Amino acid sequence: MAERVEVPVSTPYPVVVGENLDTAGSISKALKPGAAVILTDSNVGARHAGSVVENLEAGGWNVLGVIEVPAGESSKSLRVYGDVVGRLAASGLTRDSTLFALGGGVVGDLGGFAAATYMRGISFVALPTSLLAMVDSSVGGKVGVDLPEGKNLAGAFLRPRAVIADLERLDTLPDRDLSCGLAEVIKMGLLSGGAYFDDLNLIGAARSRDPEALRTLVLDSVRFKADVVAGDELETGRRAILNYGHTIGHALEAVADYALLHGEAISAGMSAAAHLSREKLGMDLIELQRDLLQSAGLPVNAPATDPANILAAMGRDKKRRSGDGAAHRFVLLEDVGSPVWGVPITDDEARQAIGAIL
Ligand SMILES: NC(=O)c1ccc[n+]([C@@H]2O[C@H](COP(=O)([O-])OP(=O)(O)OC[C@H]3O[C@@H](n4cnc5c(N)ncnc54)[C@H](O)[C@@H]3O)[C@@H](O)[C@H]2O)c1
Ligand SMILES: [Zn+2]
Missing domain, CATH: 1.20.1090.10 (Dehydroquinate synthase-like - alpha domain)
Structure with a gap:
């Protein structure tokens, strides 16, 4: 059974928690299907991106690409951020598109920062796959990357349109x-x-x-x-x-x-x-x-x-x-x-x- 928790900020968004969730269906009230890119990492992509693409496309979304970054904190960097926004541009993503972050806190923080800044902001949906991302980092809107000088030093606040925490995805988490x-x-x-x-x-x-x-x-x-x-x-x-x-x-x-x-x-x-x-x-x-x-x-x-x-x-x-x-x-x-x-x-x-x- 899916449970919805509303985050009652000025633009509220739902956090959906459950097993085997229908992502496209869960977000259909919050967002009209359109063009999308999925950001993920090298551990999560192979295991979970295929089913997400399938589900979104069945729900009417046009998935323009899956961008995979190396797993680990080192991807929360300006260099990888630059690479990601470059690839969003190359994939032809426009202002009315959506970035889906499929991964742990690293992909969520990096993807959120890319979504907050690419074309001054596109829609963002968090698909947390680590327990840490489900319980903490995907809720609250803090996104960003690390600098050599310290953690999370470049960032923004960005409200996701929805957070979909599918507990089944934890099965593959080490x-x-x-x-x-x-x-x-x-x-x-x-x-x-x-x-x-x-x-x-x-x-x-x-x-x-x-x-x-x-x-x-x-x-x-x-x-x-x-x-x-x-x-x-x-x-x-x-x-x-x-x-x-x-x-x-x-x-x-x-x-x-x-x-x-x-x-x-x-x-x-x-x-x-x-x-x-x-x-x-x-x-x-x-x-x-x-x-x-x-x-x-x-x-x-x-x-x-x-x-x-x-x-x-x-x-x-x-x-x-x-x-x-x-x-x-x-x-x-x-x-x-x-x-x-x-x-x-x-x-x-x-x-x-x-x-x-x-
Ligand atoms: N924005 C916030 O409010 C906030 C809050 C807390 C933490 N954070 C940030 O979150 C990051 C830590 O998050 P994390 O622990 O999720 O790190 P992470 O994203 O690096 O994920 C941990 C590891 O688990 C792997 N993984 C994730 N889901 C998996 C799955 N379902 N199956 C197999 N492997 C999987 C990842 O590839 C990675 O190797 C830190 O950068 C931290 O600063 C942000
Ligand atoms: Zn923490």
Whole structure:
């Protein structure tokens, strides 16, 4: 059965969650069939692009091409972005066409940025295929690419016309990437509290690919993220809570030159944030959070490196605001379901928290 969650921003869009979804049928209310290009990556394309093309063409779409980029974070670059928009132009895509991003967060972020900028913006539909993309990156409109100077430094906000999360596609997702998606699921469960937090007892089952557990956690996450995004779409305030674990996590990703996957880096980053929550807010959730992350098969420590490198990478992270001295700004947990954001953290405090996870 398909469930629809509306993301109630100024131009609302549906997130459809289910198994064996009819993509063309699911989007027919949002978009008239027309010319389309599918962006995918070298892992996902061979497995899933054929059925998407077939479904769209049967629904009246004219698929002009399937653009495949190499799998992995390195495709979220200006070079690959340039290549993709060049190929959109070469395929003859016009302003009234649609780009479908079929893949994980990399293809979604890259494809969304291409759709936001090609001819100053064409329609965009997200077909997330990784758990991380279903629960997190395909909802909320943030798109972009990395620069050598740091992650996500060139980007835009773009509302997709629809997000179609077909849980069947997770069948081919490697276990390591499934665990990465669970990192964001655990993050949001801790931020949300309540029934969503209680559902985190399904993490083990989800890791074993129990379909009901996956469906429940995807829906919890999509509903939670939709609610946070609707309240603060452009992240001038509360949306910042979604960066829990990301201040140090993004730096770990950059320092490891993306050998550490996003969800793994976030898992270690959340562990550091839990130490800071204990130091600054007196709330010790370290063990509870560690048990959850470990049950998802995630690392709670970072690979050995000099903390100075991580601090330097944090200094380059865009979320650090200018003009407030030495302070980093962190999201911390006062309790499960009670995040606080913008907590000033000195270099020394950050260094200690990093030390706790090395
Ligand atoms: N825009 C946002 O709001 C937001 C939020 C969170 C994360 N992100 C970004 O998302 C990215 C991480 O996303 P990700 O973990 O999905 O990375 P990814 O897109 O690299 O996918 C992970 C791996 O799984 C493979 N894969 C995906 N679906 C598959 C399937 N069904 N079958 C087989 N293989 C499959 C991919 O080819 C890749 O090798 C990072 O760049 C991160 O910054 C963005
Ligand atoms: Zn993330």
